[in-house]
Amino acid sequence: MQTPASFEYERATSVEQALALLEQHGPEACLVAGGHSLLPMMKLRLATPEVLIDINELPDLGYVRVEGSEIAIGALARHVDLLASPVLREHYRIFEEAEHVIADPIVRNRGTVGGSLCQADPSEDLSAVCAALGARLVIQSAAGRRTVEARGFHVGPYETLVGPAEMLVEVRLPIRPGAGSAYQKVERRAGDYAIAAAGAFVVLEGGMVADVGVGIAAVGAPQFTAPGAEDYLRGKEPSEPHLAEAARLAAEATAPAVDQRGTVEYKRHLAGELVRRALRSAAARAAGQEG
Amino acid sequence: MQVTVTVNGEEHTSEVEPRLLLVHYLRDHLGLTGTHWGCDTTNCGACTVWLDGVPVKSCTVLTAMASGHEVRTVESLEVDGVLDPVQQGFMQEHGLQCGFCTPGMMMTARRLLDDVPDPSEQQIREGISGNLCRCTGYENIVRAVRWAAEHPATEEAPA
Incomplete structure (x- = not known):
């Protein structure tokens, strides 16, 4: 049986609370959303966070919508949401084609865009999609929000610019008419x-x-x-x-x-x-x- | 920690370790062994259950994450001795050989038919692509789901 090492479980109900919990517990705390990258790594003891902060219940972070000349995607949007999104189908077929071949339909019910990007697996399809489209990623901390280029987000395999008390909250894509x-x-x-x-x-x-x-x-x-x-x-x-x-x-x-x-x-x-x-x-x- | 999970309409409150996976909670704490524990790596789908109406692989969901939510397992398909059309379909079309993948297959199929009542063969094949049958009995599984689509719930169970 594959069992993760022991950890404490916290459930956040707002972004602010999630960030406060990250501050409180320090670098050994980890956010978990879909958990479909993190939990398998924990079962293999490749990841051993001391505290897991469940962000599945954060309200209003699962959107895919047009905002002015950009598409905004909330970090908690599940793969299935991206696959089915009329907004993405209209502007960027690349999402539908990439999502269609990410894992399987049941995994896609659970995995999130934010989790996929932050896992920073070198084989991650959405990282390539965001790089192709020149996405910008919005990272939030107690001090406020900062926006970084997707091309520059990855520091190395499984490492990103997201600091220990920060959270990726949004992906922003420029709309390019006729693309x-x-x-x-x-x-x-x-x-x-x-x-x-x-x-x-x-x-x-x-x-x-x-x-x-x-x-x-x-x-x-x-x-x-x-x-x-x-x-x-x-x-x-x-x-x-x-x-x-x-x-x-x-x-x-x-x-x-x-x-x-x-x-x-x-x-x-x-x-x-x-x-x-x-x-x-x-x-x-x-x-x-x-x- | 204390969790309260509604499973097949019944609320259960239990003391569990945060690291307890949902599949083991269902099987070992609640005795609902219809949900099978397979590959343990989110691949095979034998452990598929519904979480708030959505199929998930319960070997990759913490019991803690399911607290305050609704889980539905294969045990809920039969009601008062009447099998769900999906169960009848698997029986009619010989949709199982060893039976290990069957609970997950049926939970995935039930959701698929709820969303797409008359699926094409391609839609069924894609729909069950997260559930592996090591007996490779896919032809009959697809027929079983089609059978269920053609015999919706209001019909009498076959003799």
Whole structure:
């Protein structure tokens, strides 16, 4: 039987209370929402927090809504909420495609966007989605709120900018009228972590790429992205040779680790190919075609 | 710590360790062994129960998290000797072999049919993709869920 090490349980009913509990208990306290990353790690004793602060009952933190020229997503929005969100489907198909291949429907009922990002697993799909879209993340502490770029949020594997007495409360995405977006993932079996995954958005003006974002998961791309590929594509026609070169540059930006999911060469090749497919699909959608 | 969990409509108050997982609370404290304890890693779905009407894998939910909430287990499907159409479907279509995955499969299927009363084969396959059958009896499980969709609850149990 896998049993977590002993801990104290607290239940927060407001963000302020959760932050006060974090202050009170210090760095050995941990927030838990869906728990679908943290509890398995606790069962394996890879994580041994002394205090768990349950934030599932925080009111009004599960929203997905348009606010001016941005989409705001509350940190407690569950994967199933993102998958079903009409707002995200309208503006960013990448979410639906990524969520559809995150774990399985029962896990998606429970896991949250905030938990996924803060877990900072190098294979986390939503980290790649947020990197591709240039999301901004809102972090709250007793002192107030600060906003950081998703590209810069990850300090390293399983480490983020969120301090011990802070909490990620919101994801903000710029709305880009006319943007097409897509997500591509290869996994060993349904519901597994990615061998490699890539997402992209493209905005076209006069047939040329006016704006583009690339996100890559599971293959060691710094900050889950590949700026070189984006810079290369801007101002160019999204033709097959240009997409191929962008994919090559993206693959070059990865640093995969060899493991049971594949060799370095295979993963790098796969990452490039998935970037190419995501860009191709995003560009087609931006052009108003089925992608 | 003290928890109060409503399970299948009945309120239970118990003294538990905060680290007690819901699956073990249901099985060991309440004796509701219909919920199976399988992989222990959130993969297999044998431990699927409803938490506030939503299927969850109870090996990855703390009992403490369920305190003040409603849990529904496979034991609730049969009412006064009448099997739920999902249970009847599994019987009619031979939807189980060893039976280990069955409680989780049925709880997932019941929710799926409540949300999508007439699901396509693809919707059923996706719906149960978080529940693994090591006997690989998926063909008949899909047929069992279809059977339940075609025989909603008001009908008499088959003889």
